Amino acid sequence: MSDQAKAYTKLVEHLKGLGLLRSCASVLGWDEQTNLPPKGAEHRANQLALLAGLSHDRATDPVIGELLDQLADPNSVGGDQTAAYANVRNAKRAYDRSVKLPKKLVEELSRTTTLSQHAWVEARQKKDFTLFHPWLEKIVTLKREEADALGSETGVKYDALIEDYEPGATAAQIQSVFAPLREALVELVSAIKESDKKPDISILERKYPVETQKAFSIEAATAIGFDFQAGRLDVAAHPFCSGFGPGDCRLTTRYDEHHFPGAFFGTLHEAGHGIYEQGLNDNDFGLATGEACSLGIHESQSRMWENLVGRSRAFWDHFYGKAQQAFPDAIGDVHIDDFYSAVNDVRPSWIRVEADEVTYNLHIMLRFQLEQALLCGDLNAADVPAVWNETFTEFFGMTPSDDSIGCLQDVHWSAGLIGYFPTYSLGNMYASQFFEKAQDDLGDLNAMFAKGEFMPLKEWLNNNIHIHGRRYDAPQLVEVVTGKPLTAEPLLKHLRGKFGAVYGL
Amino acid sequence: MSDQAKAYTKLVEHLKGLGLLRSCASVLGWDEQTNLPPKGAEHRANQLALLAGLSHDRATDPVIGELLDQLADPNSVGGDQTAAYANVRNAKRAYDRSVKLPKKLVEELSRTTTLSQHAWVEARQKKDFTLFHPWLEKIVTLKREEADALGSETGVKYDALIEDYEPGATAAQIQSVFAPLREALVELVSAIKESDKKPDISILERKYPVETQKAFSIEAATAIGFDFQAGRLDVAAHPFCSGFGPGDCRLTTRYDEHHFPGAFFGTLHEAGHGIYEQGLNDNDFGLATGEACSLGIHESQSRMWENLVGRSRAFWDHFYGKAQQAFPDAIGDVHIDDFYSAVNDVRPSWIRVEADEVTYNLHIMLRFQLEQALLCGDLNAADVPAVWNETFTEFFGMTPSDDSIGCLQDVHWSAGLIGYFPTYSLGNMYASQFFEKAQDDLGDLNAMFAKGEFMPLKEWLNNNIHIHGRRYDAPQLVEVVTGKPLTAEPLLKHLRGKFGAVYGL
Structure with missing residues (x-):
């Protein structure tokens, strides 16, 4: 196996492990919305913050950066029209974004948004925005911080965030x-x-x-x-x-x-x-x-x-x-x-x-x-x-x-x-x-x-x-x-x- | 803060993180028993094996060993009658056990027992032991391996395992x-x-x-x-x-x-x-x-x-x-x-x-x-x-x-x-x-x-x-x-x- 083939195999393994870890958080997120007893919200927020932090560690592992460097030339995986290159290209985009985010911010966002959703459910039930207001304020602050850390070509904060949902759109x-x-x-x-x-x-x-x-x-x-x-x-x-x-x-x-x-x-x-x-x-x-x-x-x-x-x-x-x-x-x-x-x-x-x-x-x-x-x-x-x-x-x-x-x-x-x-x-x-x-x-x-x-x-x-x-x-x-x-x-x-x-x- | 107090604080932090990570696996384990669609069994086994491996990494982190060494003397945490010492003593027991187990075995046990439970459900429903037999065989082999790795004072394999459930019993x-x-x-x-x-x-x-x-x-x-x-x-x-x-x-x-x-x-x-x-x-x-x-x-x-x-x-x-x-x-x-x-x-x-x-x-x-x-x-x-x-x-x-x-x-x-x-x-x-x-x-x-x-x-x-x-x-x-x-x-x-x-x- 060529060095590049080895690098690609290693990258794939790493990405699959990351996907698997993230999918564990998906289970906890789903359970939170469907089954969580009210008193379990705080613990769930801690669990999800931990998993978000662990995922961030994996997503920013310098090993990925090195592998991506080795695979920078599309020809190393058969050309820029291959499925393999699509995986490399997307992995690079994700890696470049992840390394811009401090782990503390990632964990804080996870914890805050988990707790905030419970506040939102209550505020909506009670038709009382004041219950949600402090959470919204905190979330906007954190998202602005996230947007600043990520940056965007246009310099528009919103564009930095939309990239997560609709890559390339502004x-x-x-x-x-x-x-x-x-x-x-x-x-x-x-x-x-x-x-x-x-x-x-x-x-x-x-x-x-x-x-x-x-x-x-x-x-x-x-x-x-x-x-x-x-x-x-x-x-x-x-x-x-x-x-x-x-x-x-x-x-x-x-x-x-x-x-x-x-x-x-x-x-x-x-x-x-x-x-x-x-x-x-x-x-x-x-x-x-x-x-x-x-x-x-x-x-x-x-x-x-x-x-x-x-x-x-x-x-x-x-x-x-x-x-x-x-x-x-x-x-x-x-x-x-x-x-x-x-x-x-x-x-x-x-x-x-x-x-x-x-x-x-x-x-x-x-x-x-x-x-x-x-x-x-x-x-x-x-x-x-x-x-x-x-x-x-x-x-x-x-x-x-x-x-x-x-x-x-x-x-x-x-x-x-x-x-x-x-x-x-x-x-x-x-x-x-x-x-x-x-x-x-x-x-x-x-x-x-x-x-x-x-x-x-x-x-x-x-x-x-x-x-x-x-x-x-x-x-x-x-x-x-x-x-x-x-x-x-x-x-x-x-x-x-x-x-x-x-x-x- | 004394060095020993610092070591204890660090140990506590580490143990809490480990508990939190293990509790994520508990959520996936519960969901597996209550909600898992049949075709999701393989993926769930992979998720749980990953978490088992990550938990094992944390549980066997040499840092814990070093902290436990620093806290070996009960007086370092106020004496052998304190709650703190109970935590140190139990952490040492758990650490000493964990380091004896190869990560591969831990992951393999997790994967096998997850899949095996689905085989058991089917075998029980169909009243057909042959569906469960190969799984039981594999599990007994793995548990014997685990018992050998752990060892016991009596030399009895069973005693090595019972320690997980009823510490000290034979x-x-x-x-x-x-x-x-x-x-x-x-x-x-x-x-x-x-x-x-x-x-x-x-x-x-x-x-x-x-x-x-x-x-x-x-x-x-x-x-x-x-x-x-x-x-x-x-x-x-x-x-x-x-x-x-x-x-x-x-x-x-x-x-x-x-x-x-x-x-x-x-x-x-x-x-x-x-x-x-x-x-x-x-x-x-x-x-x-x-x-x-x-x-x-x-x-x-x-x-x-x-x-x-x-x-x-x-x-x-x-x-x-x-x-x-x-x-x-x-x-x-x-x-x-x-x-x-x-x-x-x-x-x-x-x-x-x-x-x-x-x-x-x-x-x-x-x-x-x-x-x-x-x-x-x-x-x-x-x-x-x-x-x-x-x-x-x-x-x-x-x-x-x-x-x-x-x-x-x-x-x-x-x-x-x-x-x-x-x-x-x-x-x-x-x-x-x-x-x-x-x-x-x-x-x-x-x-x-x-x-x-x-x-x-x-x-x-x-x-x-x-x-x-x-x-x-x-x-x-x-x-x-x-x-x-x-x-x-x-x-x-x-x-x-x-x-x-x-x-x-």
């Missing part, structure tokens, strides 16, 4: 995509508002027994291809998906007996993430080629299954009979047309994760605006509720009555995830662009859905997207898959087409 | 306590067999809805003092208790709709362990003074709450009305006398964890005999079913119809826990001796139980046993608490008194 680029999208969306929302058609959403607020919701959600998630032999569905305050590694991916949701769409579409959404995780190459666990490409691409998978599939007419042509059998008291007498309209009702609403496909992106833009201001210092943590409500009113024409349906609704900031939100809207755009291409390749997807055939799309995603892992950066992946750079056109075309029909525009 | 000592106990028990069983009184145990096999069992078990566990704000109760194939650390202790049980005692007394048993864990000094987490004394002492707590409290007449004087309300269809028409007799029915039975108080110890003695033979090489893994059945027939006068109610019933060997079983019977003896002393100190405990007052006993245990952690070794603790060395007399007195009354002997 706030300015995102803004330049968001601005015209926002304009088009506002126009569409306004046209919908003028329409005479008003779906009756009260049918979704009838009684849907929780156990039946759970069984029905699991049935649908299984049908679209999530493998419950390699995963689970549990309850958490905020729905999420956590892939621990080969054979183990956990979904969470939350049930409201009087609100059907929350848990159902939430589960489809998380199952979409889960199908991506389950579609990664198990043998490459710990390497870039066995890892999701970016959060934006991750969201493209979840939003596709949730919306382009789950909220399609064809999906309900297949599933509505089953739904009526499962919930006879709620929708036994409801016509599929009315149900379909109700789950596609477009109107300003409080909660992002339950928002319709059109207004959803406005929720994202609001958060994107606020978190940039928080990070650059234009907005103080203390002023978040007031500024949230003011901006919300500007965007949606209505004002939250309390913070639990306003600035306290999302877990992200309490978890230190600043810079994460824009990936949701990027995901919506990626999703539509991928979906168009899948349709080109596979033929009439809706005709398949109407027959309950979801495997062709699932396998297309496996073979065209999941298989690559992080081999390409997101912008490059979009071109590899669709032959075009990212554009909002497919999303707008989809929204105009679908809601034009629903609202007779 | 197989010969245990045998010398077990022999007369067995004789007395066989005599008592035989007298009971002659009795005309035959409790009607069919009333315990009526329909007890699982959800109600769960609620009722939680009510009882709460009443005896388990804090569910600092713990949970979940379902697992084999009931256990795992204390992760301050504020987080997990109990598991398993429900059978047609067998009331299993989950109920099982939960009281695990809650007894949990109350011990919750009673440890949180500030000393990671140190001997914040750790349970031994498994025998741990079992004394669980068996006390399960049997001396939970199967007492006084307990049911308080709880029976509630039980009748919870399960009206099953026992609405059953007199308390009949119920009390049924839950104290003594007869040969297949399953250890559900055995009555009298025959239980015979189940232990059988396992003690077999695992000694396995370890010294007198018994091959392949012959375990045949020898189990033969010995069982000798002990109980009946032969298991399949291995799921025979040699496959317990998780222990699949988890590598060889040398653990005798601690259950030691626990029974400790329990009766402690209980007698508590009664001396507190007055009529049964009168308290009958009024639903369990806190006096719980607090007595907190203040007399839990508070010491591992400050004393078990034999010493018994003397400190009761003023006498361990003897089987209190257990035999309890059994003869109680079952003499139940069976009119």
